[in-house]
Amino acid sequence: MPELPDVQVFKEYVDSTCIGRRVASSHVDAEQELTDVSARSLAQTLHGRRLASTHRHGKHLFIELVGGPERWLRLHFGMTGSVVAWDAEEPDQLDHVRMRIDFEDGRHLAYRCQRRFGQVGLVEGPESFVEAHDLGPDPWPRDFDTDRLRERLAGRRGAIKSTLMNQSVLAGLGNIYTDEILFQAEVHPERAVPALSERSVGRLHRVMRRVLHTAVTARGNPARMPNAWLLPDRRDGRTCPRCDGTIQKTRVSGRSTYFCPRHQRLG
DNA sequence: ACATTGACCTGAGAGC
């Protein structure tokens, strides 16, 4: 599900396939996904613009459109969204295309979204969007250090899992990578934030950064992730890839949660 | 202010 690493991969994909190209036309069929903009005015804004750069914040991908008033295309991928680019022959099985951009040089870019939880919109810039939606800092850049994490967790009383997934605390972690980080940091998902030791916070920070970077290197593909990770074994009853425990499924704040009760202890 | 829960959506898979 598109979380920070997946969206980072989408960003790098758009960078290498579409940046610098000019829009000839676009087809928008995303009535449900559109936020703050009509299909008509989105198509109008895109027309003739050049895709100049991209920026990612959390699970949001922003694409800068130059050649007019400052506007950025914002893509959010929900659970099932993705992007795909092609030149001549349209790929097979290209279902659920909600928006397609046709470039002057014959290339195409499609935004797909099966379950329609995604969002497409136009914004004045990434910073104003982040501020308006009260998104927390993105944990990907180098300057996201342990102190920053500690500061973001201050004052929180709930379970660590729901807190890490709260986009106004940190922007980018979803259900799957949060489970992965807690699994590797050996922290029980229901542990209350105030009950976390200083060491645990440091470990969470270190593991978080390593997991995100490794996931991007693996292109977000679970099959390419290390064997000792939870992700490929994220199923009830599986043997824990780190110890002799058994992976257990539970619910935390309404979200299905997988963890190893043997090395992620509550008490 | 913060935490929790349910609704939204669509397709896959389970169970009968």
Next chain:
DNA sequence: TGCTCTCAGGTCAATG
């Protein structure tokens, strides 16, 4: 076979 039910998980609104 085919129907119905449950589940997945991103956000947001409503409620506690």
